[in-house]
Amino acid sequence: MFQPNRCPYTPCAFHLEPPSRFFVRKGSYQPLCRNRPVPRFRCRGCRRTFSRQSFRADYRHKKPHLNARFLDLMVRCVGQRQAAQSLGVARRTVEHRFAWLARHAAAFQRNRLAGQTVSGPFQLDELETFEANRYQPVTVPVLIERNTFFIVGTAAGPLRRKGRLTPLQRRRRADHEACHGRRPSQSAIAVRRVLSVLRLLTPAPFVLESDRKPLYGMLGRRLFGNRLAWRTHSASARRDRANPLFPINHTNARLRHFLSRLRRRTWCVSKTLRHLQAHLQIASLWVNYCRGITRRTRTTPAQALRLVPRPYRLEEVLAWRQDWGVLSPAFDA
Numbered sequence: 001m002f003q004p005n006r007c008p009y010t011p012c013a014f015h016l017e018p019p020s021r022f023f024v025r026k027g028s029y030q031p032l033c034r035n036r037p038v039p040r041f042r043c044r045g046c047r048r049t050f051s052r053q054s055f056r057a058d059y060r061h062k063k064p065h066l067n068a069r070f071l072d073l074m075v076r077c078v079g080q081r082q083a084a085q086s087l088g089v090a091r092r093t094v095e096h097r098f099a100w101l102a103r104h105a106a107a108f109q110r111n112r113l114a115g116q117t118v119s120g121p122f123q124l125d126e127l128e129t130f131e132a133n134r135y136q137p138v139t140v141p142v143l144i145e146r147n148t149f150f151i152v153g154t155a156a157g158p159l160r161r162k163g164r165l166t167p168l169q170r171r172r173r174a175d176h177e178a179c180h181g182r183r184p185s186q187s188a189i190a191v192r193r194v195l196s197v198l199r200l201l202t203p204a205p206f207v208l209e210s211d212r213k214p215l216y217g218m219l220g221r222r223l224f225g226n227r228l229a230w231r232t233h234s235a236s237a238r239r240d241r242a243n244p245l246f247p248i249n250h251t252n253a254r255l256r257h258f259l260s261r262l263r264r265r266t267w268c269v270s271k272t273l274r275h276l277q278a279h280l281q282i283a284s285l286w287v288n289y290c291r292g293i294t295r296r297t298r299t300t301p302a303q304a305l306r307l308v309p310r311p312y313r314l315e316e317v318l319a320w321r322q323d324w325g326v327l328s329p330a331f332d333a
């Protein structure tokens with residue numbers, strides 16, 4: 001039977017430090033979205049009533065049963081319009097659920113990593129994509145723990161279109177910039193955001209592997225000083241299993257495979273950088289906590305890092321609210 005472990009109202013004293021019998025049972029009610037009655041409680045501290053629903057991540061949703069299927073579609077190369085059709089809901093519903101899912105996924109990861117130590121080695125690389133059209137490239141730095149393929153962090157930042165351009169492309173870029181202004185290149189800001197996750201995770205010296213882009217060494221030294229051992233490898237070497245950067249190359253190739261908007265030739269396109277970042281958070285939740293490192297092992301990256309005891313089903317990672325930080329219920333409690 002469900003036992004509330006704290007008062008869900010954050011201003012109440014029994015939210016932070018609940019005594020053992022801080023609540024009394026107060027019957028139950030029948031919600032529209034579930035088959036079984038939901039138990040109700042009253043807090044002895046603030047006298048407010050709450051129910052089991054108050055602890056669930058989907059406590060305000062009209063159709064909570066859609067969430068796990070929606071998460072599944074979002075990591076199986078399905079676009080948001082297709083997902084709306086497949087689930088039989090409006091596109092607006094899917095857009096709202098997408099934003100909620102991304103917030104939940106980010107909070108879930110933050111809460112699992114709080115107070116933990118991950119010693120590495122880590123690998124970093126940027127994959128390139130675009131928002132809306134090819135004249136608005138985007139860089140996506142991805143940072144992983146090398147041995148477990150755990151996605152530590154992702155970010156998305158704008159780039160100016162460079163490289164070999166035909167005269168027509170050059171003219172189009174000029175037209176685009178006349179209209180929208182010169183696009184900034186913010187690779188450094190995006191990479192910095194990803195690397196800063198390591199500040200709290202690694203108290204001891206650690207190894208970061210990447211290609212030879214000088215930016216990584218420079219930012220790494222600025223953020224971590226002598227704590228960082230930066231090891232570089234050739235980016236042009238054959239990208240097979242023998243390549244020392246295989247784990248990060250493989251992770252980025254898989255992200256392109258899972259996320260429709262990152263496929264090389266597709267009709268799905270990121271309309272905005274913000275939504276791309278949101279989608280990456282959703283993919284990280286699934287890759288780190290639900291999916292086995294390989295299909296055969298079934299061990300998830302988070303499990304291999306001993307952050308959590310076992311693989312979680314989609315329903316489980318979506319079950320508990322994560323907006324209370326480290327006080328958010330763990331789903332196996």
Ligand SMILES: [Zn+2]
Nearest residue numbers: 007012043046
């Ligand atoms: Zn209370």
